[in-house]
Amino acid sequence: MNTSNSTFVRTEMLPQKAPPITEAGAVKWMRENLFSSPLNVLLTVLGVGAVAYLVLHIAPWLSRSVWNAASLTECRQIIEARYGEGATGACWAVIRERWPQYLFGFYPQHLYWRPVLAFVLLCVAVAPVLFDKLPRKMLWFSLIYPAVGFWLLWGGSVWVPVAALAGFAIGYVAAQVVKPLAGTILATIAAVVTPVLWWLFLAGPAADAVHSVLPIALESVRSREFGGFILAFTIGFTGIAFSLPLGVMLALGRQSDMFIVNKLSVGFIEFIRGVPLITLLFTASLLLNYFLPPGTDFDIILRVIIMVVLFAAAYIAEVIRGGLAALPRGQYEAADALGLDYWKAQRLIIMPQALKISIPGIVSTFIGLFKDTTLVVFVGLLDPLKGITDAVRASTDWKGIYWEPYIFVGTIFFIFCFGMSRYSMYLESKLKTDHR
């Protein structure tokens, strides 16, 4: 190499070298992450102190767990006998004895297999939605699952859920018939209106009629007998499944240029977001019957689900609107320029990207929805957290028990919510294609 004057030409290229090995291992990590500055030292000490305090108080209580006892008094006796006068400990015996009630509420005992089967089938139905490696044909089962699940849980004539499913087929046929005659907009309206009319006025009589010819039925279970986690799951999963599509439609409505659609969407979203969920639940339990044709006995769980869906949908609509706003205009223009119509552009270009951006917000809404299912206690349904726990504590055996049921219920909620949150992170990393 020539270094004697200021011109410089490299004659050989430098090979790649390994990065220098500085100090490594635990000491370095701790110095960088825990003790890098006086403030950091202080925070580390305080943090460790807080954790230690908690552990020191809870660990003994947890370590003195009792699993076998018939009542709280017996529990206390066992603990005192084992650990001496005045010792306290966790009495998990209550969970051991009452777990069926936590899971099924007052669902008839000899029918427990039905919610269990419904849950297993739910997993089958959800799997292809969550993991796209599974065969796409499984999605057909996912589509009819709501009817299957409904029938298993509530029982009654099989023709009721079949008639409900038929509504979708009727909507599809109506759209196909109207489209060539009157164009896309009227076809869309027909696709919405005919099924609603069918469900409101014809589905019931039709199901009855078929049932009188061909009775296939399961023993029916009334909604008031539901309780515990099957109630939370029924409301939670139905809410999640229906609020997402409704939220997408509302978000699109809010973006629409059509005056009425736009104002209705905005009004709906702002109204729902401005009102506490409990208000909606009270409305569901008291008022909704006034709006329906007289004589319809509208199921309380169904009413609650409708309110929960509307509530979550309004939030999801706003989350998705954020995703839509983050998309550059160029994406819409490119889709237009290629000749894609509005719905195709939305489905193939806009929504996949907007939803991807919105995943964290959507999943947060879902988690909130799932936990909010415990609020149904205010309309007299037996949610696992307060409804069932109060029922358990009302018995003489378990009067006065406090922490254990709440910890148990909280843990189960945590497992599902944490699962959702992990899944959302998995999905985000899987869908990451921008390589920025």
Place this chain on the structure above:
Amino acid sequence: MSEAIARHIDPSQMKVSDEVAIQITQMNKWYGTFHVLRDINMTVNRGERIVICGPSGSGKSTLIRCINRLEEHQQGQIIVDGTELTSDLKNIDKVRSEVGMVFQHFNLFPHLTILENLTLAPIWVRKTPKKEAEEVAMHYLRKVKIPEQAGKYPGQLSGGQQQRVAIARSLCMKPRIMLFDEPTSALDPEMIKEVLDTMIELAEEGMTMLCVTHEMGFAQAVANRVIFMDQGQIVEQNAPKEFFNNPQSDRTKLFLSQILGH
């Protein structure tokens, strides 16, 4: 700039039919109260290659975006391939499927692979079977010289490669007219050439092209007409040789001196 152009094709040798591809008469457009396009009259014959230039804000983008109705005009008439652009959605869809457009910022779909970007519109708009659409897509990817990138995502490609993919994506719809809105102005100099080469090749095949660009080398090499716009109106149009060597209006002279001056 003109160094970027490798070949020089003689525009006079390329055939221009007298069939009209685009006819714009007395077209006016406003943004609110702002009069962006004023009394635009313009006829483009099939096979013509037109370069539109002019200072920033003069309405070039707006004009070509009116041709596939990404913008709506308020007065006058635009007829593309015999179809008049009105608010009738059928006509708009028809025109859009005949007219390809390439944007300054590529506007590829980042969530789809290159191959999916190319086959999306043929499959969903033209209803081409997937396999056939993929064959066509690969054909055009080879043509823009990046068939090996088919499985990648747009974010993994360089700007020049992305713009060539964008051109291929438009071509997959077999358009009869191509619109380009400053296709090279977001690119580094060494990438400009590869995109211009692709465009020149298209021109040689007789594609009707409207191109907003400041690549004057490209204009001289392939255009049969250069249109100069200022303040929303067409100020001057002429064959490239005349336009560059003998500009008529003072505005054109000023513009050319600024753009070619240094």
